[in-house]
Amino acid sequence: MTNEVLRYTAFSHDPEGGNPAGVVLDASGLDDARMLAIAAELGYSETAFLTAPPEGAGGPEGRSFTARYFSPKAEVPFCGHATIATAVALGERIGQGELLLFTPAGPVPVSVTEDGTDGGADGGPGRGLRAVLTSVEPHVEDIADADLAEALAALGWPAADLDPAIAPAVAYAGARHLVLGAATRARLADLDYDFARLEALMRRLDLTTVQLVWREGPTLFHARDPFPVGGVVEDPATGAAAAAFGAYARERGLVPEDAVLTLHQGDDMGRPGVLTVELRAGDPRVRVGGTAVRIA
Known part of the structure; x- marks a missing residue:
């Protein structure tokens, strides 16, 4: 090598x-x-x-x-x-x-x-x-109301556009991600945010991405991940955020302790990808899988 x-x-x-x-x-x-x-x-x-x-x-x-x-x-x-x-x-x-x-x-x-x-x-x-x-051991924590309000303001999302079943929280499985649930697929598709404002908040909260998700079915989700702290407007497929979201979904009771989730990401960028998230009862760690191919 x-x-x-x-x-x-x-x-x-x-x-x-x-x-x-x-x-x-x-x-x-x-x-x-x-x-x-x-x-x-x-x-x-x-x-x-x-x-x-x-x-x-x-x-x-x-x-x-x-x-x-x-x-x-x-x-x-x-x-x-x-x-x-x-x-x-x-x-x-x-x-x-x-x-x-x-x-x-x-x-x-x-x-x-x-x-x-x-x-x-x-x-x-x-x-x-x-x-x-297989991720490191994850954890999930609540986000302060003022920080959530700032995140929504930076994204340009009214609070009414959030899915009440996916309560905002910060999830960690190797890096910290703010999880926000979109009430509709249209809300998720319409991403036009204040780069500098969101970056400032994320640096203060030590966030790597904001994990925006919309739930299509019991174990099927669509995701988008703004990544201004990395100098990138949006990450097309985010394994660390998928792991964090798996831990969040299990802890908050969105899915069973034993579950395999499918996350579609990158569709709105023209770079579709599929991430598989596996949860196992009795093991707090999260498994994230997928393929990879070389770019010529």
């Missing part, structure tokens, strides 16, 4: 769908400034950089790595779509199996297997490889 910058898109079978990520499988010799510069040059919402695992950290031999994630503006503690992209890139080079990534948020196991689907709503031919990450 080299320090070549690879380009993959995650949560899609189609290079024109999903969320693009940069992947550097050997970032040894790159300092923080150079990693940030590479992420900024690429312009993707995140780029993942791998180095050797911490000494004595354990994990599968030859399949454990330290992973860091940079947006065009700053380092972030965890990124789901770049993790999926990295795992598929590794799987193509060292084979299917279990990986362990030591991230700033904590250790994240990832399994890589053959994708058994024939494509789907995200387009593309299917097959290839699929990765499933």
